[in-house]
Amino acid sequence: MKTKYIIYTLLALLVAFLIYNKFFSKHAKQTSAATAGKGKRKNGPVSVNIMIVKDTAVNNQIDITGTIDANERVSLISQTAGNITGIYFTEGSRVQKGQLLVKVYNQDLQASLQQYQAQMVLARDVNNRNKILYQKEAVSKEEYETSQSSLSALQAQADVVRAQIARTEIRAPFSGIIGLRNVSPGGYLSPSTPIATLVNIDPAKLTFSVPERYLPIIGKGSKVTFTVESSRDKFNATVYAIEPALDATSRTITVRAKAPNPKNILTAGAFAKINLTLDQIPKTIMVPTECVIPDLKSSKIYLYKNGIAVAQNVKTDLRTDTKIQIVDGLKAGDSVVISGLIQIRPKSPLKILKVVK
Structure with missing residues (x-):
């Protein structure tokens, strides 16, 4: 029994020691004082920066x-088929409108053109002679018109050959930079073969x-x-x-x-x-984006008035990288709190560190 009482007594002394150490020792008093000091600092004014609102012009940008x-961009192709006899451009170079770029074999067409031109010389002489004779009533009108028709037919045939020759020459449709070529001299070129991109x-x-x-x-x-x-x-x-x-x-x-x-x-x-x-927009109010606090139904900011924070509901519109437009709720001359917002509550005392213009 004595042992039991001794144990109870020791436990009671231990509890008493812990209570004393917790609430009445020197260390406990220092901790209590420090905590009280922190509480006082929390109740002190919050240091903030403010900005004086003013009207400003802003560009509406997106x-x-x-x-x-x-x-202009075009894939150059040939209108006719044949062997390539010449390439007259350098890859990646600048070419001018109408410049000859590629030529396809056309010697047979050139020969046909020369033949028609020779026949035209004779037909023109016959036509001119018949014209003079017709004026003198030495030949009939039918003979004169026949010679005239023959000359016109030869001219038309020559024009057809010239058009065929023109299709054997691929020229730049406009000035620009020509890209990489896909053909080589001596190769066979068909209308489905892309030559290069201009x-x-x-x-x-x-x-x-x-x-x-x-x-x-x-x-x-x-x-x-x-x-x-x-x-x-x-x-x-x-x-x-x-x-x-x-x-x-x-x-x-x-x-x-x-x-x-x-x-x-x-x-x-x-x-x-x-x-x-x-x-x-020639006249509006822009404030830093971070000073606008989004709410469920609207947005708000804090104003500095008579040393305390006053919540103010605002309406916003345009945004830039750093600022947001206030279309309602602010006027020129208001003092907007732009820092320390996490610590601020309505009617919190404020201390101005800096006024931003």
């Missing part, structure tokens, strides 16, 4: 994507789609700024054509613009990041 196209990319065409809501404010002459992955430069383009109907699936309309490309930096098929300026 960021979309598009594709670079050539101004591209004119100055100016370059920029094709993109715009949402339906922007139709009233985009038109011919609208300015476009864009970039491509292959260059750090910014390029400018001007809208010159708009598709007359919306795409039924995406509810967008296709727009095409032209961009000067004298240095051939832009390449057909390239991906373009487009910044389209729709219009300019």
